[in-house]
Each structure stands twice: as structure tokens, then as C-alpha cells.
Amino acid sequence: METKILGVITLAFLMTGVFAQENIEYKTETAVPYYSKDIMENNKYMQEMCVFDFYYPTNIKDFPTIVWFHGGGLTGGKRQIPEYLKERGFAVVGVGYRLSPNVKAVECIKDAAAATSWTFKNIEDYGGDTSLIFISGKSAGGYLTYMVGLDKKYLAAHDIDANQIAGLIPLSGHYYTFHGA
Numbered sequence: 462m463e464t465k466i467l468g469v470i471t472l473a474f475l476m477t478g479v480f481a482q483e484n485i486e487y488k489t490e491t492a493v494p495y496y497s498k499d500i501m502e503n504n505k506y507m508q509e510m511c512v513f514d515f516y517y518p519t520n521i522k523d524f525p526t527i528v529w530f531h532g533g534g535l536t537g538g539k540r541q542i543p544e545y546l547k548e549r550g551f552a553v554v555g556v557g558y559r560l561s562p563n564v565k566a567v568e569c570i571k572d573a574a575a576a577t578s579w580t581f582k583n584i585e586d587y588g589g590d591t592s593l594i595f596i597s598g599k600s601a602g603g604y605l606t607y608m609v610g611l612d613k614k615y616l617a618a619h620d621i622d623a624n625q626i627a628g629l630i631p632l633s634g635h636y637y638t639f640h641g642a
Contacts, residue, residue: 485550489542490515495556495572495579510559511572513579516542517552517587525593525627526552526584528577532600532633535569536561552589554580558605570615573605577626578619595628603634 492512494501501507518524527546531538540557547553558572581591598606609615610629616622 484520485518485548486520487516487548488519495576506559506563510557511575512540512557513576514540514542514555515552515587516547516555517589518550519588521550522588523590523593524551524588525595526554526580526589527595527597527630528554528556528580530556530558530573530596530598530602530605532598532602533560535566535601535604538601551593552584552587569601570605570608570612571618573609574615574619577609577616578621581621581625582619591625593627594625595630596626597630597632598634599632600634603631605634606631607634 491514493515494508494512496507496511501511517526529542529546531541533539537560540555542553542555554576556573556576558569558576560569577594577596580594584591584594596606596610598604606629610623610626613623
């Protein structure tokens, strides 16, 4: 299964002319908040959930980035950087987000958009290329990929045009969630 997933992602990067390089050094930062301190202040649940782990190359420039949303039906799971995405010449932003029943599904989407926005606004500071930001996830993460990439209002709330996304790579993403839930 992981080989098939890696094949899909590799194909997406080959189509953009990006190839993994040898001798790349990586750094990992954990629990990086993607909302401002003002928004997260006095909200312990947001402080715990609305963070990402960031795995990125340190000795190359203009690298692509995958914003990765975990699965779990919007009710479970946790942020991760899948092992099969490591050491491929690109950065991975493994996003955590609030879960139902603590929040409604629309808040999960808003969290995904906020994390994607953080990536667009900050990846160049780490050496990444904003024209090579891919959004991906598995199961519920695939659903969040669809919503962030195809419903432009979520990124527009952060002054980001969804058309700037280099590609959407949803893996086994469900295509419908009742937003009232």
C-alpha cells in the first residue's frame, strides 16, 4: 500500500520536473502552531491540536512541499509525517487539526486552510518554493485536501488563492461530510 501511495506522489513530482536528490540534510520541528497566539490564547484544545510537525531539507533551495493531513474520519488520528515521504527531496508539513465531536466538520476544514495558509506565507523562509506546494492526505485527510483545494472560500479567508496550489493528492478521501455534524 505504501509503495502505491509513494508511486502516486512520485508521479506528481515527476510531472513537475522535481526529482529527489542525494546528500540532502533534513531538520524536523515539532508542534509548530499555525494560528496566531491571539487566536489560540486561552484555548488549550486549539493549542494542543492546531499545530504541525515540519520536516524539511536544510541544504537545498526551492524545494517542493507537501501539506499532509492525517486520516481518522475527522474524529480520530493525529498529526504525522509518514515515513514513506521522508528523504525524497521535499518538505512535509504534518498537520494536526481539531476533531469531532469537539468541533463541527467545518472547523476541521478551517484548521486545514489555516495550516495551508501558514505554508504559503512561510515556506520561502525555509528555502521552499511557493509554486510547488502540494496538498495531500489519506481518508479524512483526503477530504480536507479536496475542501481546501476545491472550495476556494477557505483559503480566500487567509488571502490565498487556491489556484496557487501545485496539486491535490487525496488518498482514499471520502468526498462528503455533513457539515452540520
